[in-house]
Amino acid sequence: MQRMEKQDEEFKPVFENALKKAATTALVGAYETTTSTLMFFFLAMVLYPDVQKRAQVVIDSVIGTDRLPTFEDRASLPYIDAVLRETLRWQPILPLGTPHATSSADVYNGYFIPKGATIMSNTWAISRDEKRYPDACNFMPERFLDVNGALTDDDPAEYVFGFGRRRCPGRHTADASVWSAIVTMLATLDISSAKDDNGNVINFTPKFTTGITRHPVFFPCNISTRPHIHSELLDVV
Numbered sequence: 108m109q110r111m112e113k114q115d116e117e118f119k120p121v122f123e124n125a126l127k128k129a130a131t132t133a134l135v136g137a138y139e140t141t142t143s144t145l146m147f148f149f150l151a152m153v154l155y156p157d158v159q160k161r162a163q164v165v166i167d168s169v170i171g172t173d174r175l176p177t178f179e180d181r182a183s184l185p186y187i188d189a190v191l192r193e194t195l196r197w198q199p200i201l202p203l204g205t206p207h208a209t210s211s212a213d214v215y216n217g218y219f220i221p222k223g224a225t226i227m228s229n230t231w232a233i234s235r236d237e238k239r240y241p242d243a244c245n246f247m248p249e250r251f252l253d254v255n256g257a258l259t260d261d262d263p264a265e266y267v268f269g270f271g272r273r274r275c276p277g278r279h280t281a282d283a284s285v286w287s288a289i290v291t292m293l294a295t296l297d298i299s300s301a302k303d304d305n306g307n308v309i310n311f312t313p314k315f316t317t318g319i320t321r322h323p324v325f326f327p328c329n330i331s332t333r334p335h336i337h338s339e340l341l342d343v344v
């Protein structure tokens with residue numbers, strides 16, 4: 108904005124137009140990706156209640172129960188980062204990334220790739236590599252922690268946000284916003300299976316949309332505030 112204000116009057120519409128387009132691009136890039144990731148997080152919490160319980164125990168022991176987590180707490184909560192990493196890995200929302208083109212010919216693993224070839228990155232295959240991720244279909248945040256409970260060097264952010272020059276420019280925003288949403292919801296909410304009128308758990312088979320991006324089709328779940336959450340904390344949320 109400051110740069111725009113310094114421009115000559117005749118360039119202002121050009122800059123204003125560019126700013127509007129940049130803002131729209133950020134919004135379009137952020138909206139579906141962030142919500143899809145959070146929908147997968149909710150699905151994981153319903154299907155893997157032990158993970159949710161462990162995350163809440165960790166948050167309660169590090170933060171206590173009378174305030175909400177902040178970014179300053181992040182380094183003390185490696186398990187929550189492991190939950191975020193596992194959410195990104197377990198169900199990549201762009202399983203085939205977006206198409207790229209080679210700017211020059213190349214040979215990779217004995218395969219000749221001509222200049223201008225369309226290249227798709229198989230993010231799904233990376234996330235399902237059983238050598239790297241044993242029992243890859245299961246949601247197991249522990250796979251990103253070492254024996255001391257510290258985060259390992261394996262971060263799915265290195266592949267779920269794409270590759271090269273066109274790598275997602277919103278990845279740092281996504282990392283911060285998804286982390287804060289996840290940790291705040293774990294601190295304040297209990298996410299569980301929905302029950303019918305007779306108190307029986309409603310079982311369901313998860314279904315997913317198909318397309319360039321993917322997210323779970325709506326599924327039944329129950330969301331309630333955790334017992335210790337009082338109205339002042341809820342106002343902050």
Ligand code: HEM
Pocket residue numbers: 132133134136137138140141144200201204205206267268269270271272273274275276277278280281285
């Ligand atoms: C968990 C959330 C997100 C995921 C998994 C994600 C993933 C991706 C991927 C895989 C690409 C394609 C990169 C490539 O071509 O190699 C991409 C592109 C892009 N993303 Fe994201 N993204 C996320 C959040 C965001 C956010 C929050 C923003 C904006 C604030 C954003 C803005 C964009 C834009 C503008 C592009 C196009 C970049 C280009 O073509 O030059 N994304 N994203």
